[in-house]
Amino acid sequence: MTDGDGQIGKAKIEGGVDAIVIGGAPDGLVAAAYLARAGLKTVLFEASGEIGAPCRSAAPEGDSASLDGEHLFHGLDPQTIDDLDLYSCGVAFAARRMGVAYFFEDGECLRLGGDLRAAAQDADPDGDAFQHFITDAFEAASFMRPLFSGAPGVNAAFATALADAPPRLAKQLDRWMTQPAEEALADYFPEGAVKTAMLAEAAFRNGLPPHEAMSFSPLLARWSGEVAGLQGAVAFAEGGAGAVIDALRRAAQKAKVEFRTASPIARILIEKDRAAGVELDTGNQLRAPIVIAAVDAETTYTELIGPAVLDRAFQQSISMRKPALSTAHLHLRLKGAPIDETTRAGLARRIVYAPPADKICRAFAGAAQGDVPKELIIEAVFENAFDENAAPDRQQLSVLAHPTPALAASDEKGREKLRDAIVAGVERFAPNIAERIDAERLATAADMASASGAPAGAFAAREGVYRQLARAAATTSAGSVGGLFFCGPEAQIGYGINGAAGRNAAQAALGKIDRAGAAR
Amino acid sequence: MIFPVDDIVAERPAPTPLYAAAASVSTANLWTSINGFAAARVYDSVEAEYRAAKEGAVIADFGPLSRYAVRGESAAVLLSRVATAPALSLSPGESARGLILDDEGGVIDLAEVSRLADELFLLTTPSPQPRALQLAARGLDAQVEDISRTVAAIGVLGANANEALAASGLKIPGDHVAASAVLRGVETAARPMQFGALPGAELVFPAEDALTIWERLMRRSSVKPIGLDAMEVLRIESGAPRPGADFITRVPRRGARRPLPSEIGLPHLAPLDGGWFNGRRSLRFAAPAPDHYLVTLAIDADHVLPGAPVALGGKADGRVTLAVWSPAVRRVIAFASLPGATAGKIREISVVDDGGEARRARILDTAESRLAAAFQQSQAQATD
Numbered sequence: 001m002t003d004g005d006g007q008i009g010k011a012k013i014e015g016g017v018d019a020i021v022i023g024g025a026p027d028g029l030v031a032a033a034y035l036a037r038a039g040l041k042t043v044l045f046e047a048s049g050e051i052g053a054p055c056r057s058a059a060p061e062g063d064s065a066s067l068d069g070e071h072l073f074h075g076l077d078p079q080t081i082d083d084l085d086l087y088s089c090g091v092a093f094a095a096r097r098m099g100v101a102y103f104f105e106d107g108e109c110l111r112l113g114g115d116l117r118a119a120a121q122d123a124d125p126d127g128d129a130f131q132h133f134i135t136d137a138f139e140a141a142s143f144m145r146p147l148f149s150g151a152p153g154v155n156a157a158f159a160t161a162l163a164d165a166p167p168r169l170a171k172q173l174d175r176w177m178t179q180p181a182e183e184a185l186a187d188y189f190p191e192g193a194v195k196t197a198m199l200a201e202a203a204f205r206n207g208l209p210p211h212e213a214m215s216f217s218p219l220l221a222r223w224s225g226e227v228a229g230l231q232g233a234v235a236f237a238e239g240g241a242g243a244v245i246d247a248l249r250r251a252a253q254k255a256k257v258e259f260r261t262a263s264p265i266a267r268i269l270i271e272k273d274r275a276a277g278v279e280l281d282t283g284n285q286l287r288a289p290i291v292i293a294a295v296d297a298e299t300t301y302t303e304l305i306g307p308a309v310l311d312r313a314f315q316q317s318i319s320m321r322k323p324a325l326s327t328a329h330l331h332l333r334l335k336g337a338p339i340d341e342t343t344r345a346g347l348a349r350r351i352v353y354a355p356p357a358d359k360i361c362r363a364f365a366g367a368a369q370g371d372v373p374k375e376l377i378i379e380a381v382f383e384n385a386f387d388e389n390a391a392p393d394r395q396q397l398s399v400l401a402h403p404t405p406a407l408a409a410s411d412e413k414g415r416e417k418l419r420d421a422i423v424a425g426v427e428r429f430a431p432n433i434a435e436r437i438d439a440e441r442l443a444t445a446a447d448m449a450s451a452s453g454a455p456a457g458a459f460a461a462r463e464g465v466y467r468q469l470a471r472a473a474a475t476t477s478a479g480s481v482g483g484l485f486f487c488g489p490e491a492q493i494g495y496g497i498n499g500a501a502g503r504n505a506a507q508a509a510l511g512k513i514d515r516a517g518a519a520r
Numbered sequence: 521m522i523f524p525v526d527d528i529v530a531e532r533p534a535p536t537p538l539y540a541a542a543a544s545v546s547t548a549n550l551w552t553s554i555n556g557f558a559a560a561r562v563y564d565s566v567e568a569e570y571r572a573a574k575e576g577a578v579i580a581d582f583g584p585l586s587r588y589a590v591r592g593e594s595a596a597v598l599l600s601r602v603a604t605a606p607a608l609s610l611s612p613g614e615s616a617r618g619l620i621l622d623d624e625g626g627v628i629d630l631a632e633v634s635r636l637a638d639e640l641f642l643l644t645t646p647s648p649q650p651r652a653l654q655l656a657a658r659g660l661d662a663q664v665e666d667i668s669r670t671v672a673a674i675g676v677l678g679a680n681a682n683e684a685l686a687a688s689g690l691k692i693p694g695d696h697v698a699a700s701a702v703l704r705g706v707e708t709a710a711r712p713m714q715f716g717a718l719p720g721a722e723l724v725f726p727a728e729d730a731l732t733i734w735e736r737l738m739r740r741s742s743v744k745p746i747g748l749d750a751m752e753v754l755r756i757e758s759g760a761p762r763p764g765a766d767f768i769t770r771v772p773r774r775g776a777r778r779p780l781p782s783e784i785g786l787p788h789l790a791p792l793d794g795g796w797f798n799g800r801r802s803l804r805f806a807a808p809a810p811d812h813y814l815v816t817l818a819i820d821a822d823h824v825l826p827g828a829p830v831a832l833g834g835k836a837d838g839r840v841t842l843a844v845w846s847p848a849v850r851r852v853i854a855f856a857s858l859p860g861a862t863a864g865k866i867r868e869i870s871v872v873d874d875g876g877e878a879r880r881a882r883i884l885d886t887a888e889s890r891l892a893a894a895f896q897q898s899q900a901q902a903t904d
Contacts, residue, residue: 307659308597308600311801311802312655312798481801
């Protein structure tokens with residue numbers, strides 16, 4: 001019962017809002033911007049004091065705040081960029097199609113240009129096979145793109161599209177979606193540098209080892225992404241990923257989204273099987289007919305709604321298996337002068353250490369058991385080589401290492417072991433770099449989970465596209481709670497900042513608004 | 521509580537705790553298997569058992585049913601996820617009927633929930649439901665114990681059921697309140713129940729004392745044992761559908777669904793304006809149009825087989841699920857499944873009997889159909 005001015009005791013009940021977004025992660029910002037642009041009075045709640053804060057935790061103290069665990073972009077939803085006019089909000093790319101240098105165990109190096117189709121032509125000695133593979137893979141990835149957006153009902157649409165696809169492509173897609181990466185690549189390549197490099201690409205950030213079924217499909221998902229207008233490209237945003245989050249925030253601000261930071265949500269109010277608003281930690285309530293959750297599924301459903309009003313099978317479908325594998329991020333600040341113009345050109349690329357196939361498989365097996373593997377797949381980027389403003393007075397290196405145990409390395413000894421394994425991987429292409437480290441910060445899945453308040457599973461490596469699609473379909477169904485929409489990490493296929501999940505959630509919410517403005 | 525469909529392929533049914541006592545009084549020696557337990561179909565004769573229930577009191581072995589003790593702070597919440605019975609609003613001693621629904625609102629099973637203490641409930645279901653309970657317990661402070669094999673249960677049914685209980689030393693204080701008593705040194709819980717239109721009570725007690733309680737009831741009162749076949753007549757007369765026989769409880773193929781409460785004539789057991797239960801949101805927002813619905817028919821025939829075609833206005837549209845001869849109606853009575861599109865439009869019904877002849881039939885007004893009609897009327901008034 002409320003008193004005259006809408007208060008229960010000391011708690012306040014506030015209304016007059018059309019939509020609430022929980023979580024200031026990129027998809028939350030995208031969803032809020034879409035809703036506000038559609039004319040809905042939208043409030044975004046962020047538990048921490050800063051929008052996008054959990055994404056910015058990986059840089060050592062004093063380093064550029066623009067750097068984070070997602071140092072590169074593999075896909076940024078082009079429709080979101082257009083609809084929210086993100087280029088005018090500050091999104092810019094320092095490198096649109098990054099080249100890559102693969103380093104191998106024997107010290108050899110394979111350099112490829114950013115345009116993989118063109119690079120395949122020049123690759124030696126497996127040029128023909130590489131070109132054939134890239135042509136087929138990009139055709140398949142392009143066809144699969146609508147599926148990988150994770151939009152509601154996309155599975156059925158994809159099945160129809162597959163039935164209408166040319167038989168050769170349909171057969172190939174059918175095989176690739178379930179094939180182990182090792183087997184898929186063996187169809188094209190003899191043993192050699194290109195195969196090792198592609199195997200490392202397929203295994204990188206993958207929850208499945210390359211010899212297991214469905215381990216090839218995540219590479220297709222990655223290559224289906226479009227960034228900076230280029231399919232399958234890898235890009236570096238000016239100012240890093242943090243700058244993209246800033247641009248999303250500006251887009252939301254421009255659309256008149258109201259931000260409430262340092263405002264943890266205690267629960268989502270459910271009344272008559274519909275979302276009716278949120279209750280904050282303070283006990284205050286904000287009521288609105290639309291609630292979009294941009295935090296992980298477990299937090300959204302199990303904590304903010306609670307099992308007491310969740311359908312049983314739905315709860316089971318969203319619950320995560322205990323995460324086994326993840327990717328660790330090591331940020332290094334290096335001693336010595338900043339990168340000069342001469343070295344800039346050489347370093348302005350992705351640098352990948354690709355261990356041999358058998359060692360990759362062993363690394364997956366070890367990491368799944370909780371051990372830190374001796375050999376890790378390493379992806380490193382010298383940010384200053386792309387963006388001299390990132391840290392003008394020093395060199396810094398952002399490194400992602402995979403596969404690492406998702407829940408291990410939580411004690412000092414484990415962290416040290418993990419850090420040493422990553423540095424050993426970096427030494428494969430940057431000898432003696434250990435002596436040049438001035439400051440460093442290691443961020444594991446557990447660290448990112450603790451920074452964001454989400455379970456470690458939200459930061460674990462994803463297992464196969466079909467499983468991701470099933471989880472996305474389950475989580476975005478919101479357990480049939482009317483007026484509730486979901487765009488947390490489980491709604492996205494693949495990793496990194498993308499925005500499609502936020503757009504999908506907002507468009508689904510807008511589709512449920514009738515002409516009178518009431519949510520159905 | 522209604523028994524589920526027999527397992528006709530069960531090879532060696534297990535004895536219930538009351539099997540020895542039941543076998544000793546069975547002259548017909550006709551048995552079937554329910555949930556893997558031996559259950560008497562007939563003790564003496566169907567007609568005599570039926571008459572005893574209508575005119576006096578009968579006892580039935582309820583051992584084959586599944587029972588769960590649910591304990592803990594969130595026991596009521598857990599049960600509200602499991603079943604549509606209003607577990608949260610029950611006071612200690614009270615019982616309520618309900619349904620177990622899937623996420624889409626399809627009926628998995630029937631259920632009866634009794635609150636025995638603040639944090640202790642008894643859940644009775646026709647078939648074992650460990651999966652539904654296991655899923656429902658996730659994230660809740662509640663423990664579920666399957667007590668089906670550690671307790672015995674007797675249903676005391678009939679016009680004189682309360683007198684029979686009193687004669688045995690157990691008095692039930694009201695129509696809805698459970699009681700407990702010590703009968704010949706055995707702690708026995710009794711909860712009131714209805715079997716169709718018949719009043720009665722269910723006694724639950726430790727399995728090892730089963731024979732003691734059976735003997736006490738048989739000696740102190742004039743009850744007779746009743747088998748499944750006579751209970752089947754009483755069940756169909758009351759309009760209570762039987763899981764697995766009158767409606768499917770398992771999804772037979774991909775794309776198929778379980779029946780909705782309204783499709784089996786039990787919409788009143790899943791009210792959408794009460795407390796929350798599993799599947800309610802789907803029933804409320806996304807329920808499909810009824811595909812078919814169950815009715816109880818009185819057929820001018822001597823014998824009708826399950827599966828017999830039902831014709832509406834001369835066109836074969838539905839089928840009989842189960843049929844029995846009813847001494848009260850003096851006709852065959854049967855459950856029939858009819859197409860959803862015919863609801864409220866039926867004028868002439870005929871059913872093909874086992875001789876292949878079309879026989880006239882009419883929809884029978886039953887205790888359950890009256891409850892459903894009253895519920896739907898109240899819903900319509902609430903909407904107005």
